Amino acid sequence: MKVSRRDMLMLLGGGAVGTIFSPIPWKLLRDSSVWTQNWPWIPVPKRGAAATAASACPLCPSACGVRVRTIGGRPVMVAGLPDAPGQRGALCAAGSGVHQLPWHPDRVRTPLRRVGGGSPGFEPASLEDAVGAIAAAIRETQGTVAILDGRPGRVLGGAYREFLSGRADTCVLVPPSAVRASMPVLRKLHTRDPGPLAVDLDVVDTIVGFSAPLLDGWGQPGLVQQRMHEGRLRLFQFEAVQSRTALMADRWIPITPGTERAVALGLARMLIRSGRVSPAFGYADFKAFVAAYEPWTPRRVFEVAGVDEATLTEVADALAPTGRVVAIGGGDPAGGPLPFEDEASIQVLNLLLGAMGQAVKAQRPLADDPADAASDRVATRDLCDVPDGSVGVLIADLAMAGATVPWPILARKMAPQGLLVSLTPVLADLALHAQWVIPTAPAFTAAHDCPGHPDLPRSLRLARGFTPAGDEVVDPVDLLNRLGTALGIERQATVADALDDMMALRLRALHRAGDGTVFVAGKDPVAMAEIDSPEDVLSMLRAGGCWRTALAAAASAEEPAVEAGDDQTETAPPRPAMPFALEQVAAKDSGGLVNGFQMYLIVGGGVERTAGVARSPILSKVDQESGLRPFANVARVNPATVASHGLRPNRRWRVSTPQGAITMRIEPDPTVPPGAILAGAEPQGALPWNAGNPVDLAAPDGKTWRLLPASITEA
């Protein structure tokens, strides 16, 4: 019997069918997929004793309390601290991955010097070389020497100012997100400075949010959510996009992108005309004030912002001048803050509604706080307010900023031959543009003080150093000491020589003041006045405790005395007189979009980046798969716009802005308003997931970047 080729093929066919119905292909496929998730170069934490410790998340000013699970002393899991005041267990996705940042692929482990011309890169250098080059630049520059402090309020800020006080023409710069938060702007509306202000969420029963991420990234999203759940807080959210905050608000009122100002002015006019203005509202020339708001009729608000009169009236009717209503602007950590005029328009509502002294309270400044060292000698300024081309040497510390600072805004401030030094644990974003990169400690490798959000009661937590930072990490204070020695600057000795000592000084000042309360999870709150020593305070904070100042119970003695013509003393900083900038509001809103760009590009926290700090890549995967956040290279567009503009989702489209263009894929999204494009902010870096953002994230005014004029054409 002869076996033919056909018979052999039948044998093979039978074998193939049998193989399909055997474990062979499926088992190989499954095990191979597991293998691809366990690459040999992925660090595996060593085994050891399991323990749990409390700490603070150092990533942003929310400074959430976190419960850290450690194996052999190394953090392996981070979750919210259930008993933490103001947070109640809530923790964002970025915070959940904070323990992974020391293993970030772009981690900097040695000082880096920029080399090359056409294709710039970095080469390792010694700290001595870095100090020598920076000191030489400071000595020779004709421009301003500045330090960009991404997280004002740390003791490190005091050290920065003390260093700069040894030289003329210096200043500390702070990111716009810090100076344009709601309370700092409200403070500026007073002719006499009432001091630091804070929202007292415990007494607030209604919040009017103007695109503020109150349930997503603002200071105390956990508390806001819980109070809403308990029925003790109502949230009206005016926002162009159906964000996560808008989605969960009691009422989301969609507005035309960039018209928060118009809505606030329209609401203010309604309150004035209906007589629902707090008696505490102390504007001297009330007639002039009323006249300034008169043009903001419901019809005009509808034309500008798309909010009809019935809706506006409904919200206005819900706002009684009881003092328990507060308006909050703020901004997206990645998309940038509102323009100052918008935020100020919103804060006028707080004055009208009598929030001062009740929903908003003054805080006692802390005497002898090393964080405030040399503040009388070195000015603190909004980065956007510095003249273009004026900064000769800039040392940028944005590792804990929690908000973006786009490179184009920084670039225009630098002098032509200016030197940029980046203090960062990760080579990404602004560090890619620096001449020198100095490695600093990543999260959870060194202790940090974590001051709270500028809109909330002053608070302090400590982020612990769980694992050694390594010899390659440079303590910023050590860098300043070396620079001071090289420049012959005499220290003022108001701050100590190292971060640990500075924190001890701060706790001593806190204990001496006896103000506020220390909250430790699982224990009763303890008044600072009842704590025996600063060392006890330190141990409580190290155990995950949170110190929070006591807010005044009654109305502030320094009522707002907002007077248009009030004389300013020579020493007092100038205060914007109200009605400030209404002319600008009218001019901008009547002009519409500029230069033929007929759409808006709304930039927000995206899959790749939610704030100015490096993000654990694995969390990008979570956001990517959940679809909660937008991609940088995907334009989310309303289906109506897709239809009206003939935008086919399966093609590549070119999204142009006045500063540049990017090729994007279109994705229909009904939560985006018609005529707008929503895209996520993208970090700049060397790895595939940070391919570089070709869109110049800065509006033409150089002060905002959350909303850019845009147009779409086929790529």
Add this chain to the structure above:
Amino acid sequence: MSTASTRGTRRSPLARHLGTLMFLAGLIGALAFGWIVFPPLMYSSTEQPIQFNHKIHMGEAGMACADCHPFRDDGTFAGLPTTAQCAECHEEPIGDSPLEKAFIDEYVRKGREVEWLVYSRQPMNAYFSHVAHVTVGKLTCEECHGDHGATETIPPYQVNRISGYSRAVGGAATAGRALLPTEVMRMDTCSDCHEKHGRRSPCLECHK
């Protein structure tokens, strides 16, 4: 005409069905190889450092699981006993078993810990809490570990050659069920049990 006649007379029934037979041979051969020969090839086996008889301890000695695998005072699960814990009873040999003598000579007297190869140790991307299941959920040890407590010997530790996972947690996972009694800690097992007890099982509950 002649050709057709020749074909009809020369081919036997076997020859006529040879193609079908070859197909069946290939099918059966592949199935046998895939289901019988292939699975063991996927795993490398390593013997435990020493043998252990659970049956004697649970039976004659009258011990319970928690006597050697207790919860700590803070509620966390201690896992495997240390040599010092074994030495509380086995400072000197009980009986004349050569294995026990070897254990005492090599580990108890030298103060060494036994480097057990743990069948049920979850991979790094999975988090499991004994407290949640035993203390709160009131599950018995047998519900997850089967009759491990009644065994007279402990089986070799098997590791998947590709994924690197223990067979007990990676399992065969081919036909949707475990092929060996020790394959009891797979994700399918967890999700099935959660579903059976009406417990929610979001991804991040275990993959933190």
